[in-house]
Amino acid sequence: MTSFLQYTIFGIILGAGFAIAATGLVVTYTTAGVFNFAHGAVGMIAAFSYWELVANHHVPAVLALVIILLVGAPIAGALVERVLMRRLHGATAERPIMVTLGLLVILTGVATIVWSPKSQYQLNPIVSGSFRLVSINLQYQQVLTIGIAVALVIGLRFLFSSTRTGVGLRAVVDDPALLAMSGASPDAMSQYGWILGFVMAALAGVLLALTQEQTGISIVAMTLLVVNGYAAAIVGRLKNISVTFIAAIVIGLLEDYIIYYALPHLSQSLNSDITLALPMVFLFIALVMLPSVRLRAVGRLSTVRVPRMPSGKESVLGGAAFLVLAVIASVVLSSVVVRGTNLLNLGGEVMALGIVGLSLVLLTGYSGQVSLCQFSFMGIGAFLMGKVAGGGSLLGLLAAALVCAVLGALVALPTLRLRALYFALATFAFADAVDQGFFQDSRVFGGGINVGRIILPGLSFGGDRSEFLLLSVFFVLVALLVLTIRRSLFGRRLVAMSDSPAAYATVGLNLAATKVAVFAIAAAMAGVAGGLYATVNGTVGSADFGFFSGIIFVLFVTVWSIRTVSGAFLAAVTYVVLTTFWSTGLGLVAGAGIILIGRAASGILGIDRLSTLLPLPWVRRGSAAGGSGTLAGIGTTSIGGEARVAG
Amino acid sequence: MSPVDDPRLPSELNGGDLPALTVSQVSVSFGGVSALTNVSLVVAPGTVTGLIGPNGAGKTTLFNVISGLQEPDRGAVHFFDIDVTMMKPYRRARLGLARTFQLLELFGTLTAGENVQVGLESTLKWWQWSHLRKALWRTNGSESAPGDPTAVDALAASDPLAMTTPDRLLAEVGLEGMAYEQANAMPTGLARTVELARGLAIGPKLLLLDEPGSGLDEAESQALGTLLVRLASTGMAVLLVEHDMELVMRICDRIHVLDFGHVIATGSPEAIRSDPAVQTAYLGTGSAPGGTR
Numbered sequence: 057m058t059s060f061l062q063y064t065i066f067g068i069i070l071g072a073g074f075a076i077a078a079t080g081l082v083v084t085y086t087t088a089g090v091f092n093f094a095h096g097a098v099g100m101i102a103a104f105s106y107w108e109l110v111a112n113h114h115v116p117a118v119l120a121l122v123i124i125l126l127v128g129a130p131i132a133g134a135l136v137e138r139v140l141m142r143r144l145h146g147a148t149a150e151r152p153i154m155v156t157l158g159l160l161v162i163l164t165g166v167a168t169i170v171w172s173p174k175s176q177y178q179l180n181p182i183v184s185g186s187f188r189l190v191s192i193n194l195q196y197q198q199v200l201t202i203g204i205a206v207a208l209v210i211g212l213r214f215l216f217s218s219t220r221t222g223v224g225l226r227a228v229v230d231d232p233a234l235l236a237m238s239g240a241s242p243d244a245m246s247q248y249g250w251i252l253g254f255v256m257a258a259l260a261g262v263l264l265a266l267t268q269e270q271t272g273i274s275i276v277a278m279t280l281l282v283v284n285g286y287a288a289a290i291v292g293r294l295k296n297i298s299v300t301f302i303a304a305i306v307i308g309l310l311e312d313y314i315i316y317y318a319l320p321h322l323s324q325s326l327n328s329d330i331t332l333a334l335p336m337v338f339l340f341i342a343l344v345m346l347p348s349v350r351l352r353a354v355g356r357l358s359t360v361r362v363p364r365m366p367s368g369k370e371s372v373l374g375g376a377a378f379l380v381l382a383v384i385a386s387v388v389l390s391s392v393v394v395r396g397t398n399l400l401n402l403g404g405e406v407m408a409l410g411i412v413g414l415s416l417v418l419l420t421g422y423s424g425q426v427s428l429c430q431f432s433f434m435g436i437g438a439f440l441m442g443k444v445a446g447g448g449s450l451l452g453l454l455a456a457a458l459v460c461a462v463l464g465a466l467v468a469l470p471t472l473r474l475r476a477l478y479f480a481l482a483t484f485a486f487a488d489a490v491d492q493g494f495f496q497d498s499r500v501f502g503g504g505i506n507v508g509r510i511i512l513p514g515l516s517f518g519g520d521r522s523e524f525l526l527l528s529v530f531f532v533l534v535a536l537l538v539l540t541i542r543r544s545l546f547g548r549r550l551v552a553m554s555d556s557p558a559a560y561a562t563v564g565l566n567l568a569a570t571k572v573a574v575f576a577i578a579a580a581m582a583g584v585a586g587g588l589y590a591t592v593n594g595t596v597g598s599a600d601f602g603f604f605s606g607i608i609f610v611l612f613v614t615v616w617s618i619r620t621v622s623g624a625f626l627a628a629v630t631y632v633v634l635t636t637f638w639s640t641g642l643g644l645v646a647g648a649g650i651i652l653i654g655r656a657a658s659g660i661l662g663i664d665r666l667s668t669l670l671p672l673p674w675v676r677r678g679s680a681a682g683g684s685g686t687l688a689g690i691g692t693t694s695i696g697g698e699a700r701v702a703g
Numbered sequence: 704m705s706p707v708d709d710p711r712l713p714s715e716l717n718g719g720d721l722p723a724l725t726v727s728q729v730s731v732s733f734g735g736v737s738a739l740t741n742v743s744l745v746v747a748p749g750t751v752t753g754l755i756g757p758n759g760a761g762k763t764t765l766f767n768v769i770s771g772l773q774e775p776d777r778g779a780v781h782f783f784d785i786d787v788t789m790m791k792p793y794r795r796a797r798l799g800l801a802r803t804f805q806l807l808e809l810f811g812t813l814t815a816g817e818n819v820q821v822g823l824e825s826t827l828k829w830w831q832w833s834h835l836r837k838a839l840w841r842t843n844g845s846e847s848a849p850g851d852p853t854a855v856d857a858l859a860a861s862d863p864l865a866m867t868t869p870d871r872l873l874a875e876v877g878l879e880g881m882a883y884e885q886a887n888a889m890p891t892g893l894a895r896t897v898e899l900a901r902g903l904a905i906g907p908k909l910l911l912l913d914e915p916g917s918g919l920d921e922a923e924s925q926a927l928g929t930l931l932v933r934l935a936s937t938g939m940a941v942l943l944v945e946h947d948m949e950l951v952m953r954i955c956d957r958i959h960v961l962d963f964g965h966v967i968a969t970g971s972p973e974a975i976r977s978d979p980a981v982q983t984a985y986l987g988t989g990s991a992p993g994g995t996r
């Protein structure tokens with residue numbers, strides 16, 4: 057009984073930390089209309105800054121808190137709003153998602169450089185000492201955490217319902233027109249929102265870090281710990297602070313009970329799989345329980361200029377030219393070794409990753425669905441390639457395609473009825489759950505599985521050159537497939553569905569069926585890419601398909617151009633070059649890239665004026681930046697990355 | 704061939720006396736504010752029926768209820784004799800119910816031609832090989848370049864119903880030669896017309912038009928009137944929401960007037976023009992129906 061009470065108290069404390077994180081998300085979302093994917097990373101940075109100040113430089117805890125919560129976090133929040141987010145008004149709906157993901161990988165990248173994951177980071181409580189209540193030991197620290205959470209929620213409720221600023225804050229998202237009439241500036245309000253959001257993320261980060269006394273804090277674990285708050289925020293539909301608070305406490309308790317009561321009965325390795333995947337499983341469940349998005353006319357017309365589609369003839373000629381270059385490269389470069397790897401093998405990796413990029417062109421570029429789990433399918437494909445028919449078999453590729461298509465459909469089915477943001481979050485949750493719960497399990501990839509090269513009857517791809525050429529042919533074939541799809545009736549439907557779901561339905565087309573189909577096809581493509589990737593070096597491990605790597609890759613494709621084959625290819629080149637030469641900088645470059653690209657819907661390849669790249673507020677935006685259009689005689693207002701055309 | 708002699712159009716329904724659309728006692732409220740209260744109306748095949756009312760009267764909301772984008776709190780919607788009240792929007796469209804939107808809902812990054820083509824192809828299955836094969840060599844994802852009869856024939860051959868091409872449909876609504884324009888780069892008036900052509904492309908028996916005349920100049924709006932009358936003459940039922948009273952009074956066979964979510968008058972254009980209740984409703988908002996325009 058005592059232990060039950062003890063666990064309950066501990067669950068509530070955890071939940072209180074989640075609650076602070078979750079309400080921070082809700083505040084940013086309601087005021088700025090943006091779901092901050094970097095929220096967890098902000099908390100992580102705050103926790104490490106606290107460690108740096110207190111444990112490393114012996115700054116008094118209270119002073120450290122003041123520096124972090126009242127100086128660092130607000131300034132960072134204000135800067136992020138001003139420099140990164142404000143430029144996005146009127147961009148496509150996917151863009152704020154991408155930019156906050158960029159922030160996420162930058163922050164984790166910086167943290168990895170500053171606070172080497174090899175060291176230990178232990179924290180002491182802010183207030184030490186404990187007392188006994190009934191029969192359990194309570195630390196002052198724990199009481200403080202709960203107290204802060206409760207005070208914060210009550211304070212926020214008061215702020216939103218009773219003060220002028222609070223009402224203004226709420227109006228930013230609900231009714232921009234009303235806000236404009238009230239004289240408050242939407243920009244100022246969303247700046248408030250970002251500042252509050254950052255402060256709460258930082259507070260949650262520090263308080264949650266303090267619950268990790270025994271284990272010490274780590275970058276990934278801290279980032280994901282705050283992600284527990286995401287599920288609670290989703291239960292509160294990103295607007296209801298009280299519901300969010302209660303949900304956070306419930307999640308904290310559930311997590312605690314599962315860890316203390318259910319897991320000890322399971323095997324050791326399964327145990328840690330579940331512990332790590334739990335936050336994302338909660339998030340996925342919370343998303344699946346959301347009501348469907350109502351199909352409605354939004355009158356949104358973006359003026360995104362799309363790149364010209366090559367004709368069938370041009371595509372085939374381009375593909376042939378590409379293969380000729382590949383043959384030349386395979387001859388010229390055959391003996392170049394870079395960092396211990398044959399250059400042709402790096403080229404093979406580029407081709408395989410290029411196919412993953414192509415799956416994103418199809419899924420995100422054409423049909424507007426953001427998927428953050430293509431690397432999960434890739435990893436599953438690689439795994440199957442290694443396990444089916446002894447490895448290196450075409451049957452393995454076939455299995456990869458089929459299994460991933462089915463899995464893709466299973467992920468899409470419960471979530472495709474959700475809005476784009478929630479769908480992206482679901483893929484985020486799925487990707488991390490697969491990484492933590494499956495790839496990282498020592499029984500799956502272990503130290504790496506042997507796949508071997510592809511064996512075709514009468515043909516051997518044992519040599520690096522033939523392997524490289526085989527993968528080049530695969531890349532060209534999949535590229536032609538994607539272009540063909542775009543030119544087909546199905547391709548028109550994908551673009552139509554993305555441009556106007558309401559109109560799509562009212563011409564008699566079934567959104568759900570199309571979405572499942574394209575998601576399954578893209579998943580199969582990524583699965584095949586994974587299978588091919590595995591054959592390049594003959595062995596693959598979990599690190600090849602990590603959660604953050606997957607996000608970084610999506611960002612690279614977006615930066616180059618998520619609507620073109622060249623974008624997919626260049627993203628793969630960038631990714632492979634960076635992993636080879638500067639893998640710590642991977643996230644930094646990807647994040648910086650997406651921030652520089654800003655609103656430009658068609659990435660670097662779609663830009664014709666370089667001034668649009670600069671994130672400086674005083675540089676005029678070029679026409680190529682895409683975004684919200686003003687049609688003759690129609691005024692536009694825009695908020696949160698969606699432009700609404702007001703009649 | 705024009706859409707008006709498209710075999711899909713319900714000329715056989717011309718003589719029947721079943722209304723194409725029956726709205727019965729429909730009520731909708733948004734957070735306690737009622738937008739529609741016990742609205743009932745019928746639209747007969749082969750007629751142009753007007754739906755007018757001041758701003759915020761509930762016209763667009765009623766269109767959303769009819770097309771399935773808004774679930775009514777109470778009441779029923781029948782399409783001919785089918786109860787469609789709870790039916791999904793895409794199923795209603797497949798029955799032959801097309802609409803346009805007051806605020807444009809175009810497929811903005813597709814060309815005008817492709818917009819129409821998505822409508823034309825809406826009954827086809829994407830996995831049928833014939834479409835994929837065509838896509839292998841076609842330019843620009845768009846359809847039937849002028850002077851490319853093979854594409855037209857291929858489409859016609861793949862589905863005997865799809866005799867109409869995007870070019871022909873666009874020409875029909877006065878957008879000749881605009882098939883290659885990217886839709887979101889077109890001026891509002893033309894963009895609305897693309898929406899109309901896309902609606903016609905699904906071969907509707909009932910066409911709902913939400914202010915198709917706004918953004919059109921005098922001559923274009925004349926042409927629109929002529930087109931709508933011609934469509935109705937083939938047996939199509941047209942329900943028209945329009946603020947251009949001159950147009951409404953000229954082409955409508957019957958008019959329903961909405962005010963604050965209530966139907967306050969129903970009748971011929973003459974009857975509506977002289978109806979005192981209608982005049983009060985419009986005077987209240989400062990514009991009289993059939994006024995100076």
Ligand SMILES: Nc1ncnc2c1ncn2[C@@H]1O[C@H](COP(=O)(O)OP(=O)(O)OP(=O)(O)O)[C@@H](O)[C@H]1O
Binds near residue numbers: 760
């Ligand atoms: N989604 C919604 N949520 C809340 N209120 C709504 C919504 N849609 C419409 N309304 C309200 O319902 C009423 C009717 O709106 P509706 O758009 O149907 O009018 P309308 O007759 O089409 O006006 P207009 O001539 O300006 O197009 C208005 O008061 C409007 O504010």
Ligand SMILES: [Mg+2]
Binds near residue numbers: 762763764805
């Ligand atoms: Mg309206």
